[in-house]
Amino acid sequence: MAHDIRIVTEAELRQVVALDLTVVDIVAQAFAALGQGSVVMPPILSMELAEANGEVDVKTAYIPGFDSFAIKVSPGFFDNPKLGLPSLNGLMILFSAKTGLVEAVFLDNGYLTDMRTAAAGAVAARHLAPQRVQVAGVLGTGVQARLQMQAAHLVRPFERLLVWGRDATKAEACAADLAADLSVDARAVADAEEVVAESQLVVTTTPARTPVIRAEWLHPRLHITAMGADQAGKNEIDPKALAACDLYVCDSVRQCEVSGELEAALAHRLWSKPTPPELGQIINGTAEGRSGEEAVTICDLTGTGAQDTAIASHVRTILGAAGTTIRA
Structure with a gap:
């Protein structure tokens, strides 16, 4: 049976997600869930490509009570600026936690990772500084x-x-x-x-x-x-x-x-x-x-993969009409 998948570009994501206290609170909730010990979060899949001064990380986590979970692929190729390209890119795929079907693909080029990483810094400062x-x-x-x-x-x-x-x-x-x-x-x-x-x-x-x-x-x-x-x-x-x-x-x-x-x-x-x-x-x-x-x-x-699932799930709730829906 066919189902809908939302595909959203970086430009579209930038219009609906910004670095603000809402995102900080969303990431704080992910940390709180991790602290309870109930999150399913496998070890990071990490690959280094020394010849290209690059690396690729794959992260994921399931947070109990969430309808979806994200798998994030995050390449970092640090000689890219010499080619006029960004060092970081990548994407997040959001899956249903009930059926495993793909619900959305966020072609964010690392934008959501940047947002959740910065938000994590704010969470640390809020509780420790x-x-x-x-x-x-x-x-x-x-x-x-x-x-x-x-x-x-x-x-x-x-x-x-x-x-x-x-x-x-x-x-x-x-x-x-x-x-x-x-x-x-x-x-x-x-x-x-x-x-x-x-x-x-x-x-x-x-x-x-x-x-x-x-x-x-x-x-x-x-x-x-x-x-x-x-x-x-x-x-x-x-x-x-x-x-x-x-x-x-x-x-x-x-x-x-x-x-x-x-x-x-x-x-x-x-x-x-x-x-x-x-x-x-x-x-x-x-x-x-x-x-x-x-x-x-x-x-x-x-x-952590919990941060990725948290921000990807948040994005899905606020997308509105952004992105393109396809049948798969």
């Missing part, structure tokens, strides 16, 4: 650096912003863009240590395989969200920092052990504390969060 953030900092200068700061500003409206990148010209451009977007005093700095020293909230958005933040830079009233390490071998935070901070939190412990900051800490035998809490457990109140304003906290975001 100091209540008062005057200065925020970002390490990295790409799309996610901009989006992470826009998302953080929704929940911790900082007044100053510091930007560091390996390419000073790109850092200047990123700072200028964010100054205009957020109406804050934003400037590029030449030293990552300066960013950390002056900030109460720092987000790392790099593909680094050697740390860009050192353990000795940690200071009271600091929260760091690390979202760049999403594949084995990536490492943005000095492994010693995980043990030194007051609270280290994972989006998914299982994922962070193999593709997050925890991977390096375990490999260097620098993690001897009990299993770290997950962000969803802190949201649900089943694990302790920030102990006080002076605490130092780190949140490790590897990106």
Whole structure:
């Protein structure tokens, strides 16, 4: 029997989905469900294509009570900008959780991934950053650096912003863009240590395989969200920092052990504390969060299939007339 499938392009998705508190709340609900332990989420299927400086991740999850689940294919080919092409692209496929039939295909070129990833950063900041953030900092200068700061500003409206990148010209451009977007005093700095020293909230958005933040830079009233390490071998935070901070939190412990900051800490035998809490457990109140304003906290975001199912399901409810319906 034929059934309808909605096909929606990136341009159409951009008209109905923006980075706002609604999306932040949707992603927070996904974390809360993960924290309850009832989500069905298999390990990430990850493939590295070293010859092309590329990688492909496939993520999925079923959240109990949801009518649908998403499978997301996310290629990242990091030499693409030299060809005038974006580094990230991909798509999400939404399936019925009752019949397994395809309900929608979102040809988003990574747009929905960008939205849910930035929203996850806002969720981490909402639950772990100091209540008062005057200065925020970002390490990295790409799309996610901009989006992470826009998302953080929704929940911790900082007044100053510091930007560091390996390419000073790109850092200047990123700072200028964010100054205009957020109406804050934003400037590029030449030293990552300066960013950390002056900030109460720092987000790392790099593909680094050697740390860009050192353990000795940690200071009271600091929260760091690390979202760049999403594949084995990536490492943005000095492994010693995980043990030194007051609270280290994972989006998914299982994922962070193999593709997050925890991977390096375990490999260097620098993690001897009990299993770290997950962000969803802190949201649900089943694990302790920030102990006080002076605490130092780190949140490790590897990106979860639950986030993809949550945002794809949300999109389906708000599409209206967007997209094309085909019979299959």
